Amino acid sequence: MFRIVRRRIDLAALDRAVRDAKAGAVVTFVGTTRNENAGRQVRRLEYEALESMATKEMRALAATAKKRWRLRKVGMVHRIGVVPVGEASVAIAVSSGHRTEAFDACRWLIDRLKEIVPIWKKEHYRGGEIWIGAQQGGPAPRRRR
């Protein structure tokens, strides 16, 4: 399962998608939106993606992970649009025969996702908004009416 979704991430469906009779472990990473960042009081996050390429890149990452570790199945889901504080914006599940591989691969997958999958995050905070990763000399707060 490799998906970009606009609603709540269905964690149970992701878990089912990576279950495998030969797996002795399922490791799931769930990234949730936090209410503060760099001292800013975050109200909500908003994500944008080049969807078709994002799912393609997620599949490619999973294929690379399967070459590097002995894995059974991999699933990756990213939510886009507005994600309220406290909800999951990304979830990655990995199953493998033994837990070590699943832990290591899951960690690698989320790190790589953040580096190369074409998804962008805009933080709406108290007093302004900012695209994360695109800081050009700090935030430029939007004047509030």
Added chain:
Amino acid sequence: MRIRLRFFAMLREKLGAAVEREARAGATVSAVWHAFVAEHPEVARVQVRFAVDEAYVEPGHRLADGDEVAVFPPVSGGA
């Protein structure tokens, strides 16, 4: 040749969703982008990556007539 530049995230907000530009036959992605940046110095400092046909390409990638170049500011998926 005709090249379409498509923008995302903060670039889309500053520049609009897409623009079309004429470029010399065989021009590289980098040449087309730099010509565009000369018109829009406000985005000159943005670190960008490029994709053509939904795959990352190097700045030296040569374009063909009708190509669409996706111009990405730094990605920031995750939580």
